[in-house]
Amino acid sequence: MKPVIIRAAIANDLEQLDQLEQTCFYTDRLTKRRLKHWIKANNGIFLVASIENKIQGYALLILHKGSVLARLYSIAVSPDARGLGIATQLLNAIETAASELSKLYIRLEVAQLNKAAIQLYQTLGYKVFDIYPDYYEDHQDALRMQKRLIYKPQNLNTPFVPWYQQTTEFTCGPAACMMAMAAINPKIELGQAQELDIWREATTIYMTSGHGGCHPIGLALAVKKRGFHCELYLNQKQTLFLDGVRNEHKRQIMATVDEQFRLQADKNKLAIHQQVATHEQLQHFLEQGKMLVILISSYRFDGKKAPHWVTISGADDKCFYLHDPDPQDDEINHLACQYLPISKQDFAKMTVFGKGKLRSVLVISR
Template identity: 50%
Template structure:
């Protein structure tokens, strides 16, 4: 694609020197290093476009497509000063949006300095909307606005909930973190603090898993919600002991079975409703529409290649996607990458199945009147 004498093409490895020069010219803070640019040139989930004039690179745009989701992030956009005002940034961004959509992504997100009024004006003119901010985000201490645009060509209609995002503080407390988000969105008296996160983990843990600390049992998490003034329903494809496949030690399995049996006993005593069936998407929609909050167990395989059980909090659903808050923020991500993450309905159904037994688990909670 071209804009007068400017031509767009995919970036190549031999563009590295020119890209590094553009980075040095266009940015005074938060520059991408030459090593980082080299990484993005070969990254599997990157969309890297350059704008050329007379074979010289005059600008570039870089998008990162988050694995396993319908979300992409504009990582960087730059045009040399001498070529600004010619619409090159708009053409780059429009082409990136089309490529993003072709990769099955529904949303393109970005961060921009609150002081960069020209860039903000550009993004707004192209349909991007502000949906949050980061304070003290850049090296100069300036605030970053969070903006996004739905690049898929459909208007999603569904249920969207106001749910805060909370980052798990340990590698084994995704369940408590997801539950805290859900409870806080129904009752702001709930504290989003590590002490409460760990307290819930102590109450709901399976004790053992494949290695390291045990994760949280769905019934255990539901009981924690009930103890804090909520009602809870649990949807499970099996009511026998969970997560035993990855544990070799018979002694550990025996402990996990004992924990499971006690959770089931307490569920009957405390009025936790147990369904020996999966939570289907149509029922998920109805629960959210009725004002409930839902936690779902997913396999992280399609996110990070690891087959680990992981709890997320559902924040919305429409005719195309389920949206989740993922409490697990790794070193390569920004918080924005884990919030209201859109996952295609078919993809989500696959992600919400774990292990050889194809376990499916979900917890629905409501605040007691």
Template identity: 45%
Template structure:
């Protein structure tokens, strides 16, 4: 317990340890303390016995941390992090909002970039803002560049053209709603102000810190304090043995968050801020 307190005091989110796989007593003790297995080391000890790797989350928000009451919703596919994040934001602002895989896929169809890296396309920040507007919410968009987001994630010329066409169409639709785009990176001061107003930011990050893959990923900023930015991460990393509880109010050091919240060769920084509109307020 002393080691856990020390680790948490230094901003460590997880405590990890190894134990012999044949030491059932020790394994049970650690599991009773909240540790869960997440891997193993082969031939770890001098007698060639394998080691079981265990981990426990030790850092949680403090009592003085400002947190928004955001219900957790996990994404159901590997390409719908944006819709899942938007569902969490809308559900927090309007308790009677529909959630579930069908709504998740509807939003993806409305906001997709068509192509992105490999496989299915992810979601455009402008497309997600439009999806929120269509559901009666207000949405603000921050983009650090006027270039087309994610166009540098594909090499094929035709795919680049499709991404650019889709982006221009989203921009035309957003202009019809008289929603201006803030062509600058959203700052941590901006995020603090947004949270104080009760609005909910969705921020694009790179997944490198979690899985070393450098993929674009939408998360919900659910709180802040002096040292950390807390997020709701819609993707449950099975390889890391994380559960839904681990993905709520997940603390990220402020200095680390700045490095995480940029993507691609153009170092894209983008965010969407969701707030209640007249239609959404009427259902709360």
């Protein structure tokens, strides 16, 4: 039997890859343009399997920036080469490559009726953790499967957290709070009206550019107003988010808003702890059934040093898990924004914002 060569896809493979795509799939095909994109992209691993210089299969893994998660986006094997173990070789190679890039998890979607593929994934250690209805163009449901590459899965011991996508570029804070509140009380409405109401209550009015983001105290007050207990860990007393705001008039307005939020916090007896919440404390809060909304720097997600609010949806011995309300890439859809695993080492770097090293966490409970 001729040897199977597993290697990285190159530009000269494009025609063969396009032909293979047309042969293997009737719906949900990658276009020739997208295949060309992924051959060149630096946020993916694109491997091909060739026999005597003819491509008989490929596997494409998308790397989620700032995360230990990777997603198997597509895998294909020519009908003429099935039974040779090519899919297994591609998956083993892609897992090795992902591990070398410090990825701990691979997720994938597979048609619920594709029994052969499901059996292969299960044989290689992938576990079903969810079903996504009407996922494919032909309206088939998809099983969501995951494999942890390095260590055994742990029980997160946290309630189900629904995912909500922010509807504007400046409402990550309200979206994160809504997910946290809905995890505690499923009757909480997840919709734009409430999202914008919370933003109006919590906005700092100005940011470095665009609409104002949300102040930690403003978010905490909005959560408390909606009938939840909320405590705030905030390590700074000075006016927040002034880094990068050069206009003195805007700075003065932001200082006024900051002062008003602190006065409202006193009036409403909002508990503000002027300290950094440790990883041990965060994990303890989650074990108590409390939900956490935390401020991060988006730099590790999108290369922009912007404040961004996310929900902490779980923790185990190696990672914190996030619900991110803002998918940064159309190829990395909302499925990859739920229970997004972040190693605790990366999490520590991610949860510091600005020159003043701002840290803030909302602890929400019944």
